[in-house]
Amino acid sequence: MKAIDMENVQTLLDQFANEPVYIHLETTNGAYAKHFDSNAHNVGAYIRNAEITYERGTIVESDGTYRVGLKTNGWIYAEGITDYEMNENDQLLMAGHDGEGRLMVALEISRTPFKM
Amino acid sequence: MVDFAKHEQVVIIYPHPDDESFGTSGTILNFRDAGVPVKYLCGTLGEMGRNMGTPFFANRETLPEIRKQELIDACNVLDMDLVMLGYRDKTLEFESKYEVAEDLKQRIEAADATLVITFYPPYAVHPDHNAMGAAAFEAVRQMDQDKRPEVWATAISNDREANLGEPDIVLDTESVFDRKLAAIKSHKSQAEGMLRKMQESSNFTGEYESALQRLRYETFYKVDVDQVDS
Numbered sequence: 568m569k570a571i572d573m574e575n576v577q578t579l580l581d582q583f584a585n586e587p588v589y590i591h592l593e594t595t596n597g598a599y600a601k602h603f604d605s606n607a608h609n610v611g612a613y614i615r616n617a618e619i620t621y622e623r624g625t626i627v628e629s630d631g632t633y634r635v636g637l638k639t640n641g642w643i644y645a646e647g648i649t650d651y652e653m654n655e656n657d658q659l660l661m662a663g664h665d666g667e668g669r670l671m672v673a674l675e676i677s678r679t680p681f682k683m
Numbered sequence: 684m685v686d687f688a689k690h691e692q693v694v695i696i697y698p699h700p701d702d703e704s705f706g707t708s709g710t711i712l713n714f715r716d717a718g719v720p721v722k723y724l725c726g727t728l729g730e731m732g733r734n735m736g737t738p739f740f741a742n743r744e745t746l747p748e749i750r751k752q753e754l755i756d757a758c759n760v761l762d763m764d765l766v767m768l769g770y771r772d773k774t775l776e777f778e779s780k781y782e783v784a785e786d787l788k789q790r791i792e793a794a795d796a797t798l799v800i801t802f803y804p805p806y807a808v809h810p811d812h813n814a815m816g817a818a819a820f821e822a823v824r825q826m827d828q829d830k831r832p833e834v835w836a837t838a839i840s841n842d843r844e845a846n847l848g849e850p851d852i853v854l855d856t857e858s859v860f861d862r863k864l865a866a867i868k869s870h871k872s873q874a875e876g877m878l879r880k881m882q883e884s885s886n887f888t889g890e891y892e893s894a895l896q897r898l899r900y901e902t903f904y905k906v907d908v909d910q911v912d913s
């Protein structure tokens with residue numbers, strides 16, 4: 568993956584608009600957050616292979632933080648994206664990593680189901 | 684002291700590639716050095732892990748294949764047989780415990796296991812650890828009394844000793860620690876972060892020494908599955 572290039576990501580988001588696509592969306596602070604800090608709270612959510620269609624996908628930046636929103640018949644969004652990649656299976660992978668390279672958030676878009 | 688040679692077949696049941704190397708590889712190596720075959724039933728490929736390497740080289744979609752290869756490499760270092768069970772990371776606790784237990788029971792019986800090593804629920808922190816341990820306990824519970832293997836369980840929660848007391852087995856892995864560290868380092872995507880942290884700590888005296896200090900002892904509780912709730 569490489570650091571976000573707004574223009575390039577926007578072009579890629581446009582390419583997946585207005586057709587059925589599969590989504591992977593997740594966020595996590597890890598299964599050990601509370602183990603290492605009793606004041607912490609483990610949180611996470613993930614959805615894999617939800618089939619959706621979005622009419623508009625937009626990447627936005629403010630204060631160095633990137634957000635991606637997909638307008639469907641509802642909304643999908645992810646905050647804290649730092650890196651992206653168009654992989655060999657034509658899947659748009661976007662993820663946010665912390666300073667140690669750990670994944671904190673991911674939003675991925677594909678025309679074919681993600682591998683299970 | 685543990686008489687490793689008295690066992691005929693060890694079966695390890697953990698959910699993630701690397702669980703075996705961090706917590707139990709010294710024990711596994713002692714069994715292998717005593718000529719006892721060891722089989723690892725690994726629940727998932729750790730597909731949902733957060734660690735992508737430090738600096739990161741994996742992504743959510745490449746991680747499963749990378750961790751699968753790391754697992755194979757670690758099992759080669761440890762000279763143990765590997766079976767990948769094909770469950771999905773972070774979802775084990777939502778599977779039917781009884782279906783998972785039935786699958787494990789058949790595999791334990793087919794292997795003629797005399798010892799099963801798994802996690803001790805609910806003292807294993809990660810939901811997959813607890814779910815895999817609970818299914819393994821249930822698998823042994825479903826077996827005929829006279830065919831049951833011994834069960835050793837790994838507890839890692841901060842409240843483990845308050846609830847369970849001192850562990851029954853404390854194994855010093857120093858004599859095999861070079862190979863234990865090699866097994867851990869096979870899990871490149873997962874181990875790099877820890878190794879980097881070690882190097883940055885103020886009392887760093889070298890990779891081998893620092894790792895030995897942290898990971899030298901492996902501890903287990905001997906479990907009578909009829910006496911535990913989980």
Ligand SMILES: [Zn+2]
Nearest residue numbers: 699702809812
């Ligand atoms: Zn684990």
